[in-house]
């Protein structure tokens with residue numbers, strides 16, 4: 637049995653005092669927004685307890701699907717590098733960037749250089765700019781495939797982008813990994829389902845992502861960005877969204893997911909365990925436990941309730 641943990645959107649704080657020149661552009665609006673709203677939503681102490689809980693389950697691998705920081709200031713990116721180091725060795729912690737990690741032009745390159753040990757391919761660790769994604773990391777029975785939808789956008793926009801070049805590379809690598817008989821886990825920051833989020837924060841080119849997964853196949857797609865738990869589908873491939881790891885001050889709470897993966901190619905068995913906390917001082921508890929079936933069912937074995945009937949916040953979208 638292989639255990640994969642999925643954590644997303646820690647939006648690590650506290651926000652360092654930005655230098656004046658760093659507050660040019662979109663960061664001015666983001667800074668005001670963070671001081672007004674996010675500072676009370678993204679809380680450090682509950683995040684630390686959530687991470688402790690996750691590490692106590694001794695996962696074999698940890699997938700972090702972006703938005704590690706807020707305004708992509710240099711000091712934030714360094715804080716995130718240290719935070720990643722505390723999760724475990726870089727070979728056991730895979731990271732992709734989110735829109736906040738690419739907050740302004742140039743930020744993504746800085747984040748990539750700082751977090752490169754966590755987001756590079758096993759075979760070509762020094763990929764050329766523009767072809768860094770998807771990266772592939774083979775670990776036991778699974779292949780972690782890290783894509784990037786992170787782009788700098790204008791004020792009040794949080795869209796992602798998935799271009800034709802990356803879509804072709806994703807199709808090719810998923811085909812190859814399928815032939816190897818690996819359990820393919822695809823990481824993407826923005827939800828790749830149409831209608832999964834508002835237009836100003838949608839994934840532009842999401843149809844390309846879906847086509848790649850449909851044509852070449854995958855076993856699991858993991859995303860963040862929405863800061864809420866969700867289950868959707870691309871064909872029969874489960875698409876799982878996880879709450880923001882630091883979102884204890886928000887109504888959706890904070891959480892992470894564990895996937896216990898067993899079986900073999902064409903007969904994989906996947907149990908999904910959702911753990912989290914519903915408020916800043918609440919304990920970290922198991923929220924739900926389900927099996928993901930290849931025929932598209934997701935069932936809570938304890939209650940025999942299918943997702944979508946038992947939990948109204950779990951949306952099903954194909």
Ligand SMILES: [Fe+2]
Pocket residue numbers: 645647703734736861862863880
């Ligand atoms: Fe986020």
Ligand SMILES: [Fe+2]
Pocket residue numbers: 703734735736794825860861862
């Ligand atoms: Fe995001």
